[in-house]
Amino acid sequence: xxxxxxLETPCVxxxxxxxxRNIAAMAAVAAKHGIKLRPHxxxxxxxxxxxxxxxxGAVGVTVAKVSEAEVMAAGGVRSIFIAYxxxxxxxxxxxxxxxxxIELIVGVDSLAGAQLLEETAARLGATLQVRLExxxxxxxxxxxxxxxxxxxxxIARLPHLRLTGIYTFRGAVLSGKPTLxxxxxxxxxxxxxxxxxxxxxxxxxxxxxxxxxxxxxxAYAAAVDGVTEIRPGTYVYQDxxxxxxGVCGLDDCAGSVLVTVVSRPAADLAILDGGSKTFATxxxxxxxxLQLVGFGHVVGLPDAVxxxxxxxxxxxxxxxxxxxxxLKVGDQLRIIPNHICSTVNLHNEVVMVQGDKFExxxxxxxxMLE
Amino acid sequence: xxxxxxLETPCVxxxxxxxxRNIAAMAAVAAKHGIKLRPHxxxxxxxxxxxxxxxxGAVGVTVAKVSEAEVMAAGGVRSIFIAYxxxxxxxxxxxxxxxxxIELIVGVDSLAGAQLLEETAARLGATLQVRLExxxxxxxxxxxxxxxxxxxxxIARLPHLRLTGIYTFRGAVLSGKPTLxxxxxxxxxxxxxxxxxxxxxxxxxxxxxxxxxxxxxxAYAAAVDGVTEIRPGTYVYQDxxxxxxGVCGLDDCAGSVLVTVVSRPAADLAILDGGSKTFATxxxxxxxxLQLVGFGHVVGLPDAVxxxxxxxxxxxxxxxxxxxxxLKVGDQLRIIPNHICSTVNLHNEVVMVQGDKFExxxxxxxxMLE
Numbered sequence: 156x157x158x159x160x161x162l163e164t165p166c167v168x169x170x171x172x173x174x175x176r177n178i179a180a181m182a183a184v185a186a187k188h189g190i191k192l193r194p195h196x197x198x199x200x201x202x203x204x205x206x207x208x209x210x211x212g213a214v215g216v217t218v219a220k221v222s223e224a225e226v227m228a229a230g231g232v233r234s235i236f237i238a239y240x241x242x243x244x245x246x247x248x249x250x251x252x253x254x255x256x257i258e259l260i261v262g263v264d265s266l267a268g269a270q271l272l273e274e275t276a277a278r279l280g281a282t283l284q285v286r287l288e289x290x291x292x293x294x295x296x297x298x299x300x301x302x303x304x305x306x307x308x309x310i311a312r313l314p315h316l317r318l319t320g321i322y323t324f325r326g327a328v329l330s331g332k333p334t335l336x337x338x339x340x341x342x343x344x345x346x347x348x349x350x351x352x353x354x355x356x357x358x359x360x361x362x363x364x365x366x367x368x369x370x371x372x373x374a375y376a377a378a379v380d381g382v383t384e385i386r387p388g389t390y391v392y393q394d395x396x397x398x399x400x401g402v403c404g405l406d407d408c409a410g411s412v413l414v415t416v417v418s419r420p421a422a423d424l425a426i427l428d429g430g431s432k433t434f435a436t437x438x439x440x441x442x443x444x445l446q447l448v449g450f451g452h453v454v455g456l457p458d459a460v461x462x463x464x465x466x467x468x469x470x471x472x473x474x475x476x477x478x479x480x481x482l483k484v485g486d487q488l489r490i491i492p493n494h495i496c497s498t499v500n501l502h503n504e505v506v507m508v509q510g511d512k513f514e515x516x517x518x519x520x521x522x523m524l525e
Numbered sequence: 526x527x528x529x530x531x532l533e534t535p536c537v538x539x540x541x542x543x544x545x546r547n548i549a550a551m552a553a554v555a556a557k558h559g560i561k562l563r564p565h566x567x568x569x570x571x572x573x574x575x576x577x578x579x580x581x582g583a584v585g586v587t588v589a590k591v592s593e594a595e596v597m598a599a600g601g602v603r604s605i606f607i608a609y610x611x612x613x614x615x616x617x618x619x620x621x622x623x624x625x626x627i628e629l630i631v632g633v634d635s636l637a638g639a640q641l642l643e644e645t646a647a648r649l650g651a652t653l654q655v656r657l658e659x660x661x662x663x664x665x666x667x668x669x670x671x672x673x674x675x676x677x678x679x680i681a682r683l684p685h686l687r688l689t690g691i692y693t694f695r696g697a698v699l700s701g702k703p704t705l706x707x708x709x710x711x712x713x714x715x716x717x718x719x720x721x722x723x724x725x726x727x728x729x730x731x732x733x734x735x736x737x738x739x740x741x742x743x744a745y746a747a748a749v750d751g752v753t754e755i756r757p758g759t760y761v762y763q764d765x766x767x768x769x770x771g772v773c774g775l776d777d778c779a780g781s782v783l784v785t786v787v788s789r790p791a792a793d794l795a796i797l798d799g800g801s802k803t804f805a806t807x808x809x810x811x812x813x814x815l816q817l818v819g820f821g822h823v824v825g826l827p828d829a830v831x832x833x834x835x836x837x838x839x840x841x842x843x844x845x846x847x848x849x850x851x852l853k854v855g856d857q858l859r860i861i862p863n864h865i866c867s868t869v870n871l872h873n874e875v876v877m878v879q880g881d882k883f884e885x886x887x888x889x890x891x892x893m894l895e
Contacts, residue, residue, distance in 0.1 A: 163616060164895070165895075166895075197837075219836070220837070239787070240787045242854050243533060243785060243855060245533050264790075265790075267789070267853065267854040268787070268854055293835075294794065295790075295796050295833075295840055296790070296838060297788075297790070415613060417612050417638070418610055418634050418665075418667075419635065420634075420664070420666070420668070426666050428609075431867055435801070436805070436806045436807045436809075437801035437836070466567060466807070467567075467589040468666060470665055483637065484612050484641070485613060485641065500836075501871075502892060522871065524535050524536070524802065525534070
């Protein structure tokens with residue numbers, strides 16, 4: 156355990172070589188199937204990383220918020236999909252303004268939402284490109300299959316909206332339940348959406364984009380005939396959740412959190428200077444389908460478990476192997492978090508690591524919640 | 526449900542009148558017992574709020590990080606306790622520099638940690654004021670009762686450290702287990718620490734400060750003879766967790782999250798524009814001892830449950846009463862989060878609300894993890 160980074164902790168490290176490998180690998184998946192890759196920027200929240208993805212072949216990025224889109228556009232990204240319903244005049248107006256500068260596509264998932272988009276677009280004399288969100292089982296935003304045709308018909312009647320695609324977010328879900336069978340899940344997701352696109356086209360809708368797939372399912376959904384675009388996010392850094400899914404190995408995780416041992420109150424316990432304000436808690440240990448043990452994978456100490464956290468304390472329980480290492484106060488450890496997206500979101504900066512070079516980079520779209 | 530704030534969402538609202546009432550109430554608790562109040566700034570992370578607490582009688586603030594201490598000092602706070610072990614030369618040097626400008630006290634919880642403080646203080650020709658942290662049952666940082674006397678003796682031999690107090694953090698724990706009996710928990714916490722202080726003084730240690738108490742136990746621990754200081758944090762805004770403890774009513778919660786309904790996919794379901802990047806997930810529903818239902822209390826809709834979240838989606842399940850309200854896409858709701866401290870930590874800004882005046886304030890110590 157002789158790692159010693161010249162950095163104060165806790166901080167997020169991004170191994171840029173591993174990241175670049177991940178970027179290239181997903182670009183190759185899209186290229187192989189001749190479809191578009193539009194990564195979700197929720198993971199990195201950094202225009203500079205988005206531009207690396209574009210340089211590798213991505214058509215642009217996906218975001219959830221208009222404020223994130225503004226950060227990405229200011230950073231040089233020329234095509235952005237806001238995969239989220241905008242329902243207030245202020246945000247819609249910002250989207251219209253942005254659409255005058257770059258290619259912008261906006262999600263819509265209800266007739267009420269479409270009418271709100273229409274009103275503001277009409278007032279500003281603009282036309283907004285929209286995609287209809289389909290609920291494929293998560294029961295959050297999105298319309299059901301049966302309702303899709305009717306709502307598409309209503310949207311088509313709104314003169315300031317141009318419906319060019321459909322999209323869904325689903326994750327590792329098969330027949331409505333969490334699954335570890337990613338191939339079946341991706342195939343089902345892609346097939347459902349391709350069928351719906353066919354049906355909409357049969358009714359005269361010019362559905363160009365059929366956009367699916369998250370990191371666990373993207374490679375399988377991409378193979379389905381009729382799918383035109385995938386939107387994985389986490390793959391850029393990968394994380395412990397994806398490794399447990401089997402999407403990647405732990406060596407493919409470009410993101411980790413560097414922490415310091417601040418106390419050794421017992422032989423089987425080390426206290427770390429990172430807790431729930433450093434490691435996200437949205438992916439809880441011991442839940443379906445992954446049953447992760449603890450809040451992260453401790454690199455080099457497989458039987459150490461980040462079992463509990465308070466806001467600034469991480470309680471690391473040490474098994475026999477970890478106890479044999481004789482961790483000392485001041486020692487550093489690297490931990491691959493369960494969920495890198497929400498973990499990066501807790502940090503004002505990440506440290507880009509290339510060999511022995513370190514660069515602190517402000518996470519410029521962090522906290523862009525509007 | 527006719528609230529309509531002229532704000533884009535999601536955002537954190539702070540009702541300044543309620544906050545000021547909370548500040549005054551806790552100051553009165555300390556004054557009544559003739560002891561010091563040193564609020565933990567982890568909740569608000571704002572120098573301007575810290576100065577309100579000082580104006581109401583607080584002696585200064587408590588923080589967990591040297592970077593937070595720097596923000597508070599730059600904002601005008603003149604006495605700061607870093608209640609956390611500093612174990613790296615870089616951070617200790619920053620603490621020494623700060624101690625040349627303001628009254629600074631640093632936590633220590635091990636001989637190894639004390640020696641690290643000593644080395645840097647000696648190198649810089651400074652003396653650091655320290656308090657010894659005692660573990661009263663949380664099994665994180667802190668030394669046990671039996672070890673305290675020995676470590677205090679070792680610290681006393683280090684020429685550049687001055688041991689002036691002891692402190693603990695415990696929360697609502699009684700005899701080692703989570704409890705709702707806050708009076709017994711606070712009494713036990715205060716009594717244990719007062720007894721230890723007596724014992725240390727009997728061995729020649731000039732223990733001035735006996736610092737205890739969090740929001741749930743502060744009022745009871747403050748009443749124990751021998752306690753000299755309380756360090757509650759959450760009370761400044763209060764939250765749903767504290768209301769469930771019975772520490773306050775829901776009307777005393779100064780902090781809430783304003784969200785917008787973005788989709789109404791079913792009669793019993795509304796989708797909100799705030800998920801796990803808006804509401805903290807460190808206090809999970811359905812856990813001991815509080816058994817909170819969902820991730821927050823929806824103001825005005827008691828049978829609506831924020832049952833699930835993704836990163837940017839909150840799934841609000843509506844009971845019969847909430848269904849009767851006929852929520853529409855675009856409607857705003859106010860939600861009191863389970864845990865306000867970690868929720869504020871997700872936001873770059875909060876909105877201070879006074880009557881119909883709104884002021885956006887940058888949460889300047891947010892993400893100060895070093």
